[in-house]
Amino acid sequence: MATQIDESELVAVVEIGVAGLVRRTDATADHLVKVLKSAAAGDGAVPPDLLGRLLNQVGQLQRQVLGPRGLTFSGLAEREVLVLRLVADGLDTEEIAQKLSYSQRTVKNVLHDVTSRLHLRNRSHAVAYALKHGLI
Numbered sequence: 001m002a003t004q005i006d007e008s009e010l011v012a013v014v015e016i017g018v019a020g021l022v023r024r025t026d027a028t029a030d031h032l033v034k035v036l037k038s039a040a041a042g043d044g045a046v047p048p049d050l051l052g053r054l055l056n057q058v059g060q061l062q063r064q065v066l067g068p069r070g071l072t073f074s075g076l077a078e079r080e081v082l083v084l085r086l087v088a089d090g091l092d093t094e095e096i097a098q099k100l101s102y103s104q105r106t107v108k109n110v111l112h113d114v115t116s117r118l119h120l121r122n123r124s125h126a127v128a129y130a131l132k133h134g135l136i
Contacts, residue, residue, distance in 0.1 A: 001022045001023075001027050002021065002022070003023075003024045004023075005047070005050060007057075010050060010053060010054045011054070011057045011058065011061065014054070019038075019045070020035040020045035021045065021046050021047060021050065022045070022047075058073075076114065076130070079100075079102075080110055080113070080114050081130075081135065081136055083096060083100070083110045084114065084127055084130045084135070084136045086099060086100070087111070087123050087127050088127045088130070088131065088136060093107050093108060111123050114126050
C-alpha cells in the first residue's frame with residue numbers, strides 16, 4: 001500500500017517481488033482482501049492506470065537494454081530459443097545447423113551454453129525445462 005506510486009519506480013517495485021499495488025485512497029477492507037487473495041494465488045494486482053505504464057516500461061527495457069544484447073526476459077538469447085524449439089521438434093544437430101545456417105559446432109555450443117547456465121543434464125532436459133517454464 002502506498003500513498004503515492006511513482007510510475008518511474010514501477011519496474012523497481014516489481015523487481016523486489018511486489019505482487020500487488022494499492023493506493024491508500026483505494027484501500028478498503030474488501031479491496032485489500034481481494035488484492036491479497038490475488039497475490040496469494042500467484043496473480044498480480046496493479047491499478048489499471050499504472051498497468052499500461054508498467055507494460056510500457058517493460059517494453060522499453062526489452063528494446064533498449066536486453067534486445068541490443070541479444071537477450072530476452074526469459075534469460076535465453078534469440079538463437080537459444082530457436083535451437084531449443086528445433087530440438088523440441090525432433091531435429092538432430094545436423095538438421096538444426098542446416099535449417100539455421102549455423103555450423104554443427106555452433107548448435108552444439110548453443111546447447112552446451114544453455115545446459116551449463118541453467119544447470120541441466122542434456123538437450124532433452126533443456127527442452128523439458130524450456131517448455132515447463134514457458135520459454136519456448
